[in-house]
Amino acid sequence: MMKHDFDELVNRRGTECxxxxxxxxxxxxMWIADTDFKCPQPVIDAMVKRAEHGIYGYPVNCKAFEQSVVNWQKKRFGWDVDLDWVEYTPAVIPAIVYAMRAFTNPGDNIVIQMPAYHPFHDIIPNNGRHILGNNLILKADGSYEVDFEDLEKLLSQKRTTMFLLCNPHNPVGKCFTREELTRISELCLKHNVFVVxxxxHSDIVYKGxxxxxxxxxxxxxxDNCVVCVNPSKTFNIAGVRTGAVIVPNRNKHxxxxxxxxxxxxxGRTVFGTLPVEVSYNQCDYYADQLLEYLEGNLSYLENSLSARxxxxxxxxxxxxxxxxxxxxxxxMAPQELQSFFLEKAKVAMNEGSTFGPGGAGFMRMNIACPRSRLAEALARIETAINNL
Ligand SMILES: Cc1ncc(COP(=O)(O)O)c(C=O)c1O
Incomplete structure (x- = not known):
């Protein structure tokens, strides 16, 4: 089996990164959500080979792209997806915007769970819809629960027509259980609210x-949802701007x-669909090894924080x-926290209040980097805190 070297330090500066x-x-x-890992070798090889062909004219839709999405959902999650449920989209955010425009009207309410991935805060009002925030409940052990009572209140409002679910959840790192998802689905069906x-982040789910x-x-x-997917987080191909939606209901599709x-x-791009197809069809090994490496980084982070x-x-x-x-x-107040980490520790992270209610006092750290770099970031943070 191929082995990927996640310890390799790749210089990304000067690459319009x-x-x-x-x-x-x-x-x-340690902020925006891409990784510092090279993408899988089969993806690089396929891109180089395609580039060497020298002609990059209009691509034909031969369904290889859709088939790769079907294959991945089946292999990784056991979900049987029909080929004609899948459509190409230029990444996930545009897909959410298309769905919002297709299934809601200006002035409608859209529910999101707070704290929420910051672009959700922009794309909803920018399209003339209102945000209704369902605050996740922080428990003593640091995990989060859904406030179902509040959720039902929001879903039952007359102008609420969409629930934008982030599963797994960015930024709190929650993987929703079958029971939670079923309850969410039932509530949305009861109140006639469409789910996006x-x-x-579905590939990065830890043991247990x-x-x-x-x-x-x-x-x-x-029948009541659009599922948005993109291999970009896993295989580090966000820059090719290619994702997909799965819409099982024909009318909704x-x-x-x-x-x-x-x-x-x-219109698709030859350098967009190709890396998606190769990732989904040939790179299970990479997704497995990435997850193992990230488990290691997470333990390293947890141990370092509690010890130092x-x-x-x-x-x-x-x-x-x-x-x-x-x-x-x-x-520290949010602004103070941001400047402390950036100016004193020299580590750039996302400050929590930018994710909305429940975010103040938190920082979001991206640990998808070689462990030596994570170690360096933690050493800088430790020194800065000791100097306070
Ligand atoms: C929850 C979530 N949705 C969407 C995106 C962006 O996706 P895309 O680049 O496919 O638009 C991100 C990127 O960080 C994300 O975390």
Whole structure:
């Protein structure tokens, strides 16, 4: 079996890289959600071979892309997806916007769970819809629970037409259980609320937890949802801007897809669909080894914090490589926390209040990097805290 070297340090500076080229050389970037790992060798080889062909004209839709999405859902999660449920989208955020426009009207309410992935805070009002926040409940052990009573209140409002679920959840790292998802599905069906499930982090779920695709819950759940996927987080191909939706209900599929077809807004790119196909068809080995490596990074982080930096706590992370650090013991306001980590520790992370209610006092750290780099970031943070 192929073995990937996740310890390799790759210099990303000077490659128009948002993560690294946003900050000066003295800052270690641990923020935006891509990894510092090279993508799988079969992806690199396929891209090089395609590039060497020298002609990059209009691609034909030969269904190889859709088939690779079907294959991955079956292999990894046991979900039987039909080929004609799958459509190409230029990544997940555009897919969410298309769904919002297809299934809701301006002035409608859309429910999201707070704290929430920050672009959700923009795309909903920017499309003339209102955000209703269902605050996740923080428990003593650092894990989060759904406030179902509040959720039902929000779903039952007359103008609520969509629930945007983030499963697994960014930024709190929660992997929803089958029971939770079933209850969410039943409540949405009861109140006639359509579900958009953002499952971009579904491959990064730690031992003891299991990702359940929302559309696999039941026929009724499938008929009432769009599932958004993208191999970008796992295989580090976010820059090729290619994702997919799975829409099991034919009428809903057509509602979603007709505007794209009518506006001819479905053009793919040869360097977008190819890495997705190769990742999904040939790179299980990489996803498995990545998860193992991230488990190692997570234990390293947890052990380092409890032994050397006890003022920062991390709950039981269930999923994603975005770790939700509880920094409340530092007694700093959000702006202070951000500048402390950036200017004193020289580590760039996402400050918690940017994710909305429940985020103040937290920082989100991306641990998808070689362990030596994580060690360096923790050493810097330890020194900065000791100097306080
Ligand atoms: C929950 C979630 N959804 C969507 C995205 C962005 O996806 P895309 O690049 O496919 O638009 C991210 C990226 O961090 C994310 O964390």
């Amino acid at each position: 948002k993560k690294w080229d946003t900050y000066t050389e003295d800052v270690l970037p 499930a953002d499952e971009i 937890y299991k990702h359940i695709p929302f559309g696999s819950l039941s026929r009724q759940a499938a 057509d509602l979603f897809y007709a505007p794209l077809e009518d506006n001819k807004a479905y 930096i006890p003022k920062i706590k991390v709950g039981k992370t269930q999923a994603t490589y975005l770790i939700w650090l509880n920094c409340k013991a530092l007694n």
